[in-house]
Amino acid sequence: MNIRYILPFIEAVEGAFDQMFQLQPRALTPYLVRKEEILDWDISGIIGIAGEAKGLVVLSFPSILARDLTAQLTGEVKEELDDDVTDTVGELVNIIAGNAKKGLEEFRLLISLPSIVQGHHHQVTWPSGPVPIITIPFSTPRGHFSLSVGLENIITP
Amino acid sequence: MRILIVDDSRIMRNIVKNTLKALKYPADIFLEAPDGDAAWSILEAQEISLLLVDWNMPGLNGLELVKKLRATAKFQALPIIMITSEAAKYNVIEAVKAGVNDYLVKPVSEKNLEEKIRRVLDRRPS
Amino acid sequence: MKKFFKNVLYSGIQDSLGPEEQVKLLFINSIIFLGMAVLTVFGIRDITGGNLVLGGVTLAIDAIVLGLYFTIRTTKNYLIGVWFLPFFMFAFYSYLTASGGAGSTTVLWMLTYPSFAVFLAGTVWGAVFSGAFLLVQLALLFVPGLSPAWGIELEYKLRLAGVYAILFTFSLAFETIRMKAQRELASTAAELAAAKVQTDGILKNVNEGIFLLDPELTIGDHHSLSLAGLLQVEAPAGRTLPDLLRGRIEDRNLNACRDYLSMFFMPTPPWHLMEDINPLSEVAVATADGTERHLTFAFGPVELSTGRRVLGTVRDVTQAWELGQKLKQEEDRSARQMKHLFQIIHVKPELLLQFLQDADEEIAAINRRLKDPKSDPVTLVEELFQGVHSVKGNAALVGLVSFADRVHDLETTIDSFRTKKPVWQDFLEMTVRLSIIQAELTEIRELLDRMAAFQRGLEASVGGKDLLLLALEKAVDRLGQDTGLGVDLDTSLFPTEIVPEKHRKLIRDVLIQLVRNSFAHGFEPTSERRASGKHTRARIKVAVTPADQHLTLAYWDDGRGLDPQRLRQAARTLPSWGGRDPGSLTDAQALELAFAPGLSTTATPGLHAGRGVGLGLVKERVEAAGGRLRLRSVPGKGVAFDITLPIT
Numbered sequence: 001m002n003i004r005y006i007l008p009f010i011e012a013v014e015g016a017f018d019q020m021f022q023l024q025p026r027a028l029t030p031y032l033v034r035k036e037e038i039l040d041w042d043i044s045g046i047i048g049i050a051g052e053a054k055g056l057v058v059l060s061f062p063s064i065l066a067r068d069l070t071a072q073l074t075g076e077v078k079e080e081l082d083d084d085v086t087d088t089v090g091e092l093v094n095i096i097a098g099n100a101k102k103g104l105e106e107f108r109l110l111i112s113l114p115s116i117v118q119g120h121h122h123q124v125t126w127p128s129g130p131v132p133i134i135t136i137p138f139s140t141p142r143g144h145f146s147l148s149v150g151l152e153n154i155i156t157p
Numbered sequence: 158m159r160i161l162i163v164d165d166s167r168i169m170r171n172i173v174k175n176t177l178k179a180l181k182y183p184a185d186i187f188l189e190a191p192d193g194d195a196a197w198s199i200l201e202a203q204e205i206s207l208l209l210v211d212w213n214m215p216g217l218n219g220l221e222l223v224k225k226l227r228a229t230a231k232f233q234a235l236p237i238i239m240i241t242s243e244a245a246k247y248n249v250i251e252a253v254k255a256g257v258n259d260y261l262v263k264p265v266s267e268k269n270l271e272e273k274i275r276r277v278l279d280r281r282p283s
Numbered sequence: 284m285k286k287f288f289k290n291v292l293y294s295g296i297q298d299s300l301g302p303e304e305q306v307k308l309l310f311i312n313s314i315i316f317l318g319m320a321v322l323t324v325f326g327i328r329d330i331t332g333g334n335l336v337l338g339g340v341t342l343a344i345d346a347i348v349l350g351l352y353f354t355i356r357t358t359k360n361y362l363i364g365v366w367f368l369p370f371f372m373f374a375f376y377s378y379l380t381a382s383g384g385a386g387s388t389t390v391l392w393m394l395t396y397p398s399f400a401v402f403l404a405g406t407v408w409g410a411v412f413s414g415a416f417l418l419v420q421l422a423l424l425f426v427p428g429l430s431p432a433w434g435i436e437l438e439y440k441l442r443l444a445g446v447y448a449i450l451f452t453f454s455l456a457f458e459t460i461r462m463k464a465q466r467e468l469a470s471t472a473a474e475l476a477a478a479k480v481q482t483d484g485i486l487k488n489v490n491e492g493i494f495l496l497d498p499e500l501t502i503g504d505h506h507s508l509s510l511a512g513l514l515q516v517e518a519p520a521g522r523t524l525p526d527l528l529r530g531r532i533e534d535r536n537l538n539a540c541r542d543y544l545s546m547f548f549m550p551t552p553p554w555h556l557m558e559d560i561n562p563l564s565e566v567a568v569a570t571a572d573g574t575e576r577h578l579t580f581a582f583g584p585v586e587l588s589t590g591r592r593v594l595g596t597v598r599d600v601t602q603a604w605e606l607g608q609k610l611k612q613e614e615d616r617s618a619r620q621m622k623h624l625f626q627i628i629h630v631k632p633e634l635l636l637q638f639l640q641d642a643d644e645e646i647a648a649i650n651r652r653l654k655d656p657k658s659d660p661v662t663l664v665e666e667l668f669q670g671v672h673s674v675k676g677n678a679a680l681v682g683l684v685s686f687a688d689r690v691h692d693l694e695t696t697i698d699s700f701r702t703k704k705p706v707w708q709d710f711l712e713m714t715v716r717l718s719i720i721q722a723e724l725t726e727i728r729e730l731l732d733r734m735a736a737f738q739r740g741l742e743a744s745v746g747g748k749d750l751l752l753l754a755l756e757k758a759v760d761r762l763g764q765d766t767g768l769g770v771d772l773d774t775s776l777f778p779t780e781i782v783p784e785k786h787r788k789l790i791r792d793v794l795i796q797l798v799r800n801s802f803a804h805g806f807e808p809t810s811e812r813r814a815s816g817k818h819t820r821a822r823i824k825v826a827v828t829p830a831d832q833h834l835t836l837a838y839w840d841d842g843r844g845l846d847p848q849r850l851r852q853a854a855r856t857l858p859s860w861g862g863r864d865p866g867s868l869t870d871a872q873a874l875e876l877a878f879a880p881g882l883s884t885t886a887t888p889g890l891h892a893g894r895g896v897g898l899g900l901v902k903e904r905v906e907a908a909g910g911r912l913r914l915r916s917v918p919g920k921g922v923a924f925d926i927t928l929p930i931t
Contacts, residue, residue: 001719003712010711027707029663030714031653032646032721050575054612105533108567110575129616130725132718136711152612152722246562247539253553253560254542260556276555 001132001151005053008103009096013059013138013147016095021069025138025145033133033148035126041146042066043081045093046124048112049104055127055151057100057111059093065143081118090116126150159203161188163196163219164211164240173209173240173265180271193217197225200232207278212241212252220255227256236277240265294356303465304361310402311364315352319345337382344375369400369412376416380423381430390432390443393420397451401458409458413451420447492597495585498548500524500541503592513578513597515570524595531569536562547584547593557582565600577604622685623727627734630682638681639728642674646721653714664705667713668697674720686727690720749779751791758795759823762802769820770806776826782834786928789908790836794825796901797838797924805842805922815919817841829930836926845916847873854879874914878902 010027017023041060049055061069067078070088078085093114101111117124126133133150160177164170170189178184188205190196192214199205208226212219219239226232239252242263249260259273292312293305300308322345329338351371355364376396379389396416401409423430424440435443485507486493492510495503500523502510510519516527525541532540539562546552563580570576577600585594627635649670652658658666671694678687693716700709752774759772782790806812806821813819824839850873851865868876878899905912910928 001715003708003715006711006715007708028656029653029658029707029710032650032714032718034721035725110567110569111573113573130722130729132715132722134711134714134718246560246564247535249556249560250539250542250546250562253546253556258553260560 001053001055001134001149001153005049005104005107005109005151006136006149008100009057009147009149010136011103012096012099015099016092017140020092020095021072023140023142025140028137028139030134030136033135033150035131035133035150043085043089043116043118044124045089045096045114045116047093047097047100047114049109049151050112051109052107053109053151053153055131055149056124058124058148058150059096059145060148061089061145062143065140065145068142086116086118090114124148127152158186158206159188160186160207160209161190161196161199161205162209163190163193163214163222165191165214166211167191169211169263173270176265176267176270179267180274193219193222193225196222200226200235205235207274208235208237209240210237212239212248220252223252223255223257238273238277240270294352294359294361296356296359296361299359300361307365307403308355308361311355311361311368312352314368314399315348315364319348322348340378340382347371365403369404369409372396372399373412373416373419377419377423380420380432390424390435393443394447394450397447397454401454406455406458406462410455413454417444417447417451420444490598492595494519494595494597496524496544496582496593496595498590500544500593502527510597513599514568528568532566536566544582544593547582548591552584565604575601577601619723619726620730623723623730626683626685627727627731634681635683635731638677638683639724639731641677642724645670645674646717646724649717653710660705660710663710664697664700664713667717668694668701671697671717671720683727686723689723693717693720751779751782751787752777754791755794755798755825758798762798766802766806768802768806769809770802771820771822773822773824776824776828778827781827781829783930786834786908786930789904790926790928793901793905793926794836794838796898797840798823800898801840801842801922805840805844807843832929834928834930836924836928838924838926839921840923841921844918844920844922845874845877845914846918850874850876874916877914878912 014025017025042063043066044058044060047057047059049057063081066081066085066089069092070078070085073088074084076084093116097111097114104111127150129152131150131152133148135146135148137144137146160182162170162173164173170191174184174187174189177187188199188203190199194217196208196210197217200208210219210222217225219241223237223239226235226237237257238259238261239257240261240263241248241252252260258277261269261273292309293300294308294312296308322341326338326341326345329335329341332338348371351364351367355361373396376393379392382389393416397409397413400412400416403409404412421444423432424435424443425433427433486505487508489507490509492507492513494506494510497503502519502522502524504520506520511517514527516522519527524544525537528537528540543557543560543562546557561580561582563578563582565577565579568576568578578597579600580595580597582593582595585592649667652663652666671690675687675690675694678690693713696716697713700713755774756772759770762768763770801821801823807815809819812821818841822841824837826837826839828835828837847868847870851868854865854868854873854876865873878901902912905926905928908928910926913925914922915925916922
């Protein structure tokens, strides 16, 4: 794991939120995460990474923020995590992945199509072996979300 | 016969010189220059049989020097070997495109240097 | 309109004919129409000119010709025309010649006969027809009185014959050459078609993408079928290779690729470098579905009649690359684990566990501070520094030197942020590197867990005992089961530590052989034992005592012992006995017979003994090791073996 693999994602998150929701999320202090830990978010988008480094990037949202963002796009108030919400989160994660991709190419990193996982206290299957995992919390005026990165270097720099 | 060694690092120039000496080239045929401009002056003033040049140098760098030489009628046939730490293929291609006769990646082994010099010099009609 | 004319000219049957046949039919129909036109004109002229007979015949011929046309049309058989016309014209021309009279110009028609005949009927039949026709015309012209044509001027007649001969020869020659050329063309076409089938077969089925590039780097029309799939482009032909790769490989590789390929077309390319600097020798290509494929390209120059081209081949090596990556990852991980292992085995176990626990707590504490939104950056950095410093110190104390080095690097980084006000990205850097340290600690812990599990497994199976005694106990157990005899083994006087390494195997083998021997010969059935007042369970005892330069082993069983009398009796069975009287042996000598190879006191050899080799072999091996083996026995009470082995 290297900070240069993560920065493109930060930029992509900021760009996507601005582009889609006119929000400027603020990155808070990152912290460590253990593999076994259960993330207590409600809906997550998971992006696979392969190449020079291997692992996952996970964007996690609480139900309230996901529904709020969906409401902004659809004009309807959402009481639960329905298909519209899943689509919105999916679209957001897609844009983030797409924007991050460019910045990662020069490091020979490739990203997979994102997949959406939902359910309270869902667990993410990190790659096997001891993988360094960190979480970067973001805050917006309308709620918090987080970006978690678990990457293992294939090519040890 | 005169060999001009161009590299901004004195240590590197010494390494190349020592390698050449180990290959039984007499010491009095070596000339040195720390950058492209100095090299150009030497080349204009004297008859040089072989140019060994690095890529990354201040001022006129190795690649630019090669291009400048090949654009000058007098130096179009000058044997040039680039010795550099730039190892990526697209770098080599750029150098060949600029007109070097051969290319070596640092660190240089005696065997490689000898082989390349022989090949480059043997191809000259004289 | 065009279709109508075509239909008329080809009699509507053009599709069922080959090209040559089509031409012939076209010719026949042209003759028919032309002939009809001419005949009509001349017929009408003749009639209006008063020559009713000639005119009438001409018009009749006209009708026949028309009839021929329709016959061919309806029967769809153009061969009718092919054969009918020569005969028909033979007759008609002969009539024209004959009826011509002195100033006849109709006789000129005969000159066209060879061409028709040869073209329609081929060289052989055409020659036959033409030859026969010539004879008839010559007769008509030169035989006096046969026809009015005889009246034609001689010079004229001779020239007619001469020109006919020339035209005849020419027609034959022309047709022969034409046929030959046609045949050659057909055979060449057939050869090319056959060759094409083969090359097409190759290009269609080969796995590699094969293609040619021209000086503009355009892919040629003929390439292998798999090229499209490999490059994920439907129609690669006509496009340039750089175009197809643009956006799918790194830009600098794309430029390098263009430059490299251009080099092939230079007047003197640097061949000795070309192989090494191929930028596409292994390249990652993005595919439409977002995945990545690894392709390997190879290029070489070819000289074609159209100029120099570059022959390119491309293969998909994604699987091999992925495997290579996995292997590398495994290697890296193994290398790391080995490094850890080397460090760990120098560390005292309890210290290591303590260290891991402390480090975990330290990092958890740091993490709590990181998560706390109320922490301010400056104190946070300070706390990070202290925590990492502590972990480093402990690691160094415990002996995990290279791990401590890595933590030291992190500490230095954090230190540099103490003096300046750290920004968010600095915290990202610190956290990322701390997570890597944590992952390493996890790795060490997992390694330890695995080692502990192994150790536990080992202990469970062995019970912490020495392997030599274990082997003995196993042997006694198994033999006890096999023979149904209950036997106790006493090893209390056998401290295995004093057995030197070099004798361990020998001693084990010897003792096991003796055990076997006891079971096979020594131990009586339980009833017998009870009868003679012994313990129901038999006993074996082994003891070892060290001395200065020797080791003394004692083996003792309480079986029936060795009976000198039985040994004397068995002596006769020995192959090497000769004819001596065993009665002459003393008891001690008789006992020594037990070591003789081939001697057996049991009639039938069983699984475990009785083949008469065991004890002899034991003695040999002990003596070969520089030791001695002695046997004592009290018949009915048991047997004892004393073994001495040197230990210098």
